[in-house]
Structure formats: C-alpha cells, structure tokens
Amino acid sequence: MKTYKDAMNELRFSPQQKQEMIDRLMTQSAQSAQPSQPSKGRAIPLRRVCALGAAAALAGALCLGAAASGALKPAAQAFGAVFGTAPAQTEIIDRIGHPLDARTTVGGVTVQADAIIGDTYSYAIVYSLYREDGAPITADPDPNRDGALALRFGDWDTDVGHLGGTHGTAWFFDENPTDNAVQFVQLLTADAPLKPGTATVRLTDLKQGIGEDAALLARGTWELRFDFAFEDSSLELAGGQSFTVNGETAVLNSVSISPLSLRIDYTVNTPLQQRENESSGTPDSALTPQPVYLTLTDGSQIDLTGFGGGIRPEGESTRCEISGVFDRILPLDTIESITIGESVIPVTTS
Structure with missing residues (x-):
C-alpha cells in the first residue's frame, strides 16, 4: 500500500493549473479578510485554511489532498467522446469501467x-x-471529419x-478544446480470454503527420504501469x-x-491450405461469412463485416x-x- 508521503509525491500539476489554484485561493483569502464578512461562530472552509498559508505542514498537505481528490476522471467522462454520452451508455461505462491514476512526465510532456474498460476478450x-x-x-491539431487528430506515437x-495475439486500433482526439490536453485511446481485442493483472504501457516519440513528413513534437519514452482489471459484463451465447x-x-x-465488443468463434469444414490455394484473396476474407451484423430492437442494423479476427488450421x-x-x-x-x-x-439477457 502506498504511504501518504508517496501519494503526495506523485501529485503533478501544470504551471497553468498551479496558477489557477493560486488565483482562486488568493481571491477566497482576500474575501475572507473583508470586515463585512463576520467569521465568529463559523467554521473556516478547508480551502481557506490553505489560502491563508497556515504554517503547519499538515494544512499544506491537506490542500494538496483536496486538489488531488478531484484529479481522477470518471470513466464515463474519459470515454464519453469515444463511446457516447447517452444516459444508458454513461451508466454502463461507470459500472464496468475504472478510473486510473498513473502518469509519467518526460521532456516536459505528461x-x-x-x-480503462473491458470484457472477456x-x-x-x-x-x-x-x-x-x-x-x-x-498549435495545429488539424482534426479530420471524424474528430481524430493527426497525431501519433513513433511506437506504442x-x-x-496476454501471451496470444491481439488486434485493434488507436487514435488521438481532443476531449476539451479549451484546455491544453489531448487524448489518446486504444481499442484492443485478444484471441483468448484476458486475465486481470498489471498493464505495462510504453509510448515513444510523439509526432504529427505520417511518413517522412511527420513532425516530431516531443521526443522520449513514456512508461506507465497500472492495474489491469474491470467488471466483465459479457454474455455467452450457445x-x-x-x-x-x-x-x-x-x-x-x-x-x-x-456492451463493448463482440467475438464470434466458428469452424469451416475445409482445410486451411486448400482454401489458400483456391482463393485469390487472403484466407481471412475467403473464410469470412457474409453478411455479419447486429439487429437492434429499434430495427436498425450495425454492419460488422469489417471486424478483424484470425484463422488457424484444425485438422481437416x-x-x-x-x-x-x-x-x-x-x-x-x-x-x-x-x-x-x-x-x-437471438440475444436474450434473461
């Protein structure tokens, strides 16, 4: 378990955040000093104790603790721009997702x-x-029509x-254009059930653009570790x-x-090598059923033929x-x- 000192040492604020905190606290301090504001018989709010610069180290620590308690972003807020903000979506994300509090700073970039949110696969x-x-x-995020920014890591x-294979996608977006932060999201699917444990993430060299024309925005390697755990809400169908x-x-x-993903497992009654020889395309496309889609209760359909996956030989x-x-x-x-x-x-939840 982390000690209180360790937790305080991990707190990080940008200069802008620090200045905004100081401005708010000094304003509150000045208001409290006005003679027209009687304080007799009234408890002094915690933030005002901090603003008044109490000499005790405990008061300073409590100020940091108060600010840090709001640093965690609710899962529904973090994923809102990715998966939607309708009440039903927000409820599910907050139920099966978890806020994280892992950060690292390299070269002035945090x-x-x-x-995190997840399920079986x-x-x-x-x-x-x-x-x-x-x-x-x-200075030029240049989002495309889907809202994705022209940013990328040199490698991630x-x-x-997980010892097997994975496939998926990742992109950058700007959750709040009024602040100086941008967001990066990874969506990944494994070929076997995932197990809880520890996630180790390694990101290198932030760039803008593609190929040789990409501009280096920040050089470095950012490494983070955090708990890999979430509530699995998967439904297994026969x-x-x-x-x-x-x-x-x-x-x-x-x-x-x-609510997050779908995995379909099936067997085609022909050897893989035979299909590769007969197909002019890739084995994956030759062995993909047509069509594949979801039908929603409102009558609309979601085409899933573009989903990824994999194939492997299994006898004949x-x-x-x-x-x-x-x-x-x-x-x-x-x-x-x-x-x-x-x-x-049919998809039945009962």
Whole structure:
C-alpha cells in the first residue's frame, strides 16, 4: 500500500493549473479578510485554511489532498467522446469501467492514463497528454471529419500479460478544446480470454503527420504501469448453428457479446491450405461469412463485416474468429439478434 508521503509525491500539476489554484485561493483569502464578512461562530472552509498559508505542514498537505481528490476522471467522462454520452451508455461505462491514476512526465510532456474498460476478450484505455508549461501539444491539431487528430506515437506497446495475439486500433482526439490536453485511446481485442493483472504501457516519440513528413513534437519514452482489471459484463451465447462460407459448411462454436465488443468463434469444414490455394484473396476474407451484423430492437442494423479476427488450421477444418470493439456502447437489452451468414442468433439477457 502506498504511504501518504508517496501519494503526495506523485501529485503533478501544470504551471497553468498551479496558477489557477493560486488565483482562486488568493481571491477566497482576500474575501475572507473583508470586515463585512463576520467569521465568529463559523467554521473556516478547508480551502481557506490553505489560502491563508497556515504554517503547519499538515494544512499544506491537506490542500494538496483536496486538489488531488478531484484529479481522477470518471470513466464515463474519459470515454464519453469515444463511446457516447447517452444516459444508458454513461451508466454502463461507470459500472464496468475504472478510473486510473498513473502518469509519467518526460521532456516536459505528461502522459496520464485516465480510465480503462473491458470484457472477456477486449479492452479500451484512454490517456491524456499535456505539456507541463501549459502550452498546447500542437498549435495545429488539424482534426479530420471524424474528430481524430493527426497525431501519433513513433511506437506504442501495451503488455497486459496476454501471451496470444491481439488486434485493434488507436487514435488521438481532443476531449476539451479549451484546455491544453489531448487524448489518446486504444481499442484492443485478444484471441483468448484476458486475465486481470498489471498493464505495462510504453509510448515513444510523439509526432504529427505520417511518413517522412511527420513532425516530431516531443521526443522520449513514456512508461506507465497500472492495474489491469474491470467488471466483465459479457454474455455467452450457445453455438451449434450451421451456415455457409463461400460455399463451404461452417458451424458456430460460440458467441461472446458485451456492451463493448463482440467475438464470434466458428469452424469451416475445409482445410486451411486448400482454401489458400483456391482463393485469390487472403484466407481471412475467403473464410469470412457474409453478411455479419447486429439487429437492434429499434430495427436498425450495425454492419460488422469489417471486424478483424484470425484463422488457424484444425485438422481437416479451419478454426476462425471475428471480433472487435464497437464504435459505441450498446446496452445488451437494445440488441435483438446477431446475423452470421444464414443464421440468426437471438440475444436474450434473461
């Protein structure tokens, strides 16, 4: 367990944040000194004790503690720009997501892990980046039409103790254009169930642009460690249904769905090598059923044929998976069914 001193030593504030705190506290102090503000018989608020500069070290520590207690960003706020802010989405994110309080500063740039959310196979992490001197990360963020910023790391790696493969995506966005921070989000899906443990994240060289034309904004390596744990709200659906994939018979093994992601596991009754020889495209596309989509209770559909996945030989057949993270949080009671080729699998939460 961290000591109180350790917790205080880990507190970090940008110069702009420090100045704003000082301005607020000094204003409150000046107001408290006015003769028209009687204080007899009235408790002095904690922030005013700090503003008055009480000599006791405890008072100073309490000031820091009061400021730090609000530093953690609620999971729903951290993921709002990624997965939506409707009341049902906010409720789910706050229930299954967790705020994080891990940060590191290199070369005057701080990277802070804000929150994590996950399920059996997938997880998402949001980070905030800001310069300690209060300047913006870049003077020209240049967001595209989807709101993503033209920023990237030279390299990034997230180790959560999973020994298999993963696939996913990551991008930058600006949650609040009025502050000097930008956000970085990772959406990743594993090929086997995830286990709780410790996440180790390594990020290098913040850049703007792509290829040789990318401009270096901050050089360095940022490393963070935090608990890899969350509440799993996945629903496992029974398999056994048959469908066809490019004329071959396939059998559904299992389906795992949560408000965050979907994973479909199925077997195609033909050897992988045979399919590779016959297909002019990639084995993955040759073994992907058409179509794959969700049907919601309001009648709308969400196309999932663009999800990633993987394949592997399994004797005289081929084991396949389609999986990925949704672009918004989907309450399970709003999902009516999953269509995989000719099969329709009802989603029932009871």
